Amino acid sequence: MNALEKLFSLEGKTAIVTGGAQGIGSVVAMRMAEVGANIAIFDMQEEKARKTAKEITEATGKKTAAYGVDVTDPVQVKAAIEQADADMGGLDLLFNNAGIVLHKSAYDVTPVEWAKVINVNLNGEYYMASEFARYLKGKGKKGAICNTASMSGHIVNWPQEQASYNASKAAVIQMTKSLAVEYCKDGIRVNCISPGYMYTELTCHVNPDWQERWMDLTPYGRYGTPDELCGAVIYLLSDSASFTSGTDIIVDGCFTCV
DSSP states (O other): OOHHHHHTOOTTOEEEEETTTSHHHHHHHHHHHHTTOEEEEEESOHHHHHHHHHHHHHHHOOOEEEEEOOTTOHHHHHHHHHHHHHHHTOOOEEEEOOOOOOOOOTTTOOHHHHHHHHIIIIIHHHHHHHHHHHHHHHHTOOEEEEEEOOGGGTSOOSSSOOHHHHHHHHHHHHHHHHHHHHHGGGTEEEEEEEEOSBOSTTGGGSOHHHHHHHHHHSTTOSOBOTHHHHHHHHHHHSGGGTTOOSOEEEESTTGGGO
């Protein structure tokens, strides 16, 4: 292993990836395996998660597993972490990536719809992070968590209306900072990434007029790709980030700069 490989190696580590069946989660999971990590995918789409896990194993030779998990259910979260620990022989890292978005005016969004977005994007990430931290502390292990926030936690997107999503992602950033301070004494680091507009299965089907406007507002003039998030996640989860906690890395093609 050369110096560069050592710098960002996840060799000997096992990582949970929530929302790992597709999109950003699946791409990052593959790259994490390529730099040495074994992967446990948590996703409500269990069949698709198993397919993704199999593809990762075939491509990298790393050990993988998949679990059908609703991250908004603390009981399921705890049980899945315990099962993954038993199946994988220990856990070290968490890429907390499950999330949803609702494009709906604040005049029209219902309390149930608002609560659903907050429940998945904020509560789900909290349940995963807090239960994973309890697991690490209980095992006497150090570890790292990378949450997924968004540039929407920093700015108000336009022209789509999505106050519920923006509020949830702003809360993830502050939650990340708060957990980082609380957990650092136990050797548990907590950071997050804030992606800009990424080309995934979800964004490619959005209103074409919105997509054109997004590209006009992005100085790079294009979507980012999930591959362009991998370096940030791997750095934050690697030992190279041993003095980095409570940090949010914005990966948005300069969108929030202007």
